[in-house]
Amino acid sequence: MGQHFRLATLEDAEELHALSLGAYEPNRKLGINFAAATADIALVQQNIHNNVCYVMEENGRIIATVSIRMPWGPQPGPLGLPHIWWFAVDPTLGGKGIGSKLLSWVETTVIRDEWKAPAVTLGTADKHPWLIRMYERRGYERVGEKDLGKGHITIYLRKVLRSDLLQTGHELSGK
Template identity: 65%
Template sequence: MADFRMAAQEDAPALLELTLRAYEPIRQLGINFAAATADLDLVRKNIRENMCFVMEEDGKIVSTISARMPWGPSPGPFGVPHLWWFASDPDVGRKGVGREMITWCEEVIIRDTLKSPAVSLGTADRHPWLIEMYKRRHYEIQGSKDLGRGHITIYMKKDFIKVNPEDRN
């Protein structure tokens, strides 16, 4: 059974090792995500400045995801929590670990605990399958921006609360 918790600074070496293994295919694609070339200082900074979560199975970290807050040092573009640094252990295989991690973060943390009406994320336009994966998870493209990293960042948002314009009165 999986256990979820906030990451602690003591988790940094394990998170770095997991992240570098998980992002190997991203590096091979030549996509410059910050997590793909992280070092221990960047992992520690992520844990310190963001809500960094881990999923453990039998005491081993098998997945991680972070949420940057609108009031934090590196907010997302829409004034809602912004997911990033999402990685799952490639040795676990296709057991739904990543899906379970992101669903837990979206629903338990962002929607139910923080009461946020939405969540956002960014991904690379050149990634061969991530945009479609996030669309299947009900994320919608909201815009794009060239951040100078060699790709266009596609910003996506998932609304938890659908508002009918007629209900705003």
């Protein structure tokens, strides 16, 4: 069967719950309070229901997931753009480029080509030892920061996908 991408359904909640808890275990050990790190089944179901949640499957098993919060949804990102969050890869498959493959597919095929969005944002913890640098290597640029009361400062990053569509107003005020 190989690898393929699809939208998650509520029937995937238990498998996504287990995947997320495993993938986010290092963040819990670092004391970084990401929602996915301590999610229960109800929060996983809410994520699937309220956001665009994709999974990457290999031979019928979910090996990675990423969700996108929409500007009109209950938890919009900071700039009125699609906002990537809840990104997880099966920790037993680390270092094989699975996460990079999923993110590249979501950024280009979905957000840029299907949705025609000029850019995408994401947020991560200032205390995380390598995530900010990883996203910057992928072409993301810092656009602001905010204390959301989670015990760390959230660093917001943006990646321009179609500069011809980018309009002013997609900058974070009060950096």
